[in-house]
Amino acid sequence: MRSITVVGASLAGLYTARALRTQGFDGRLVIVGDENHQPYDRPPLSKDFLTGAADQGQLALTDTDETAELYAEWYLGTSATGLDTAGGAVLLDGDRSLDTDAVVIATGASPRLLPGQEPVESAEPADPAGTGVHTLRTLDDAQALRDDLARGPAQVVVIGGGFIGSEVASSCSVLGHDVTVVEAAPLPLVPQLGEEMARVCAGLHADHGVTLVTGTGVAGLQCGGREGRVTGVELSDGRLLPADVVVVGIGVRPNTGWLEGSGVPLDDGVLCDAGCVTALPNVVAVGDVARVDGSRSEHWTSATEQATVAAQNILAGSTVARHGSLPYFWSDQYGVRIQFAGRRLPTDTPRIVEGSAEDRSFLACYDRDGETTAVIAVNRPRPFMRKRRELMRAMQPVTT
């Protein structure tokens, strides 16, 4: 194996590139990223970066020394447009192509948009012609939202009450804005946390003066302001919410468009086995874009774990390692840290083992037939860590 191209220069791509070097790959390593930035950490974008508590420099995932040690060729601000599996090449915008022996697909995901909503083309910061309608995925998205929020007290409507939406709502309320969250389901986060725990999390909005409107979709946006700026959100039930700023946080779609027709099997993500290997042994997928062994995870920890496994398998030329660790994610909102680990089924019922939901500080275990399958903590990081470790130990050891 003389050359490997990593398509995607965010967490999963960078960590795979690092793992390839750590595991001894000394050939040509190329990293392609469609953003103009060096790899940065996304979780703070909806939290400390938005409130101004953190700046761009604090988000960096690499420094100059680490970048030099990686000894990679970087194509930043460059989109991959196709994959020629027969010819062994990654096609790039501007009719360029990169010959390569193996490919790491790490192109992540893009925010879902409302019907009729135009994707934002990297708006100029504080662009006065901005429409006031935002999504939040990239550093440029976050900067544009941050600039918009700095224009003065605003009525902010967040569409989508998931983790991103809730974190954005929390950050906007910290900044002193009047915030409403609109959620189509009767209660947000039920698929992730189950009804009882979802109800506790939903309660955080009211605790902090944020209005949560549930059980109604969005019929459309009113954009009658100057320069077509948004003025309100029309709900499906006929209500109109006045809005100066709208943030759409209704989930993501994996970025697989460039792989259409390449022969790499796709189905809401890049299909791969438990070792992140696709139908082609020299093509692996990691991070948000990868459907690993039937499930697609959009979490920080799994992206970094998959990187190690994928690097091992691509260098071996077959699946010698599998990603089998315990899913783990966290969310910081309203000064509360929510942590979740495990694999729960909708029928697994939570049981608070310490603290109380009323105090917004507790640890709860989800049980199935007397066995704990998952754990959730609200402001209880230490017992959570213990429980998470217990669950990790209880898992089948990963065989190679």
Place this chain on the structure above:
Amino acid sequence: MITVCRIEDLPPGESIRVTDGVPAPVAVFHTEEGEFYAIDDTCTHQDASLSDGWLEGCFVECPLHTAFFDLRDGRPTCPPAKYPVRTHQVSVQDGYVLLGVAVAEPA
């Protein structure tokens, strides 16, 4: 020196977060091997409390991003943390755990 707690209040494998009388929060650890260590409590990567982390030998794993810090010299052993945390002196006298906070720069 600052009195942290009685020694029986910090059994092996446990940690405690000290906020009173220190310029920045400090995490004091009692390892399973019986050693005491103290480091700055806030992870150098992002806002997480290392006293909430997982103690393994003389290393602590950050509860958020699984960066490991060596309690002996404060150095991170792997990304995403890049900068060391400061280490501080701990001693045990008359059944109490005492903390001497360093003013020096990290190693």
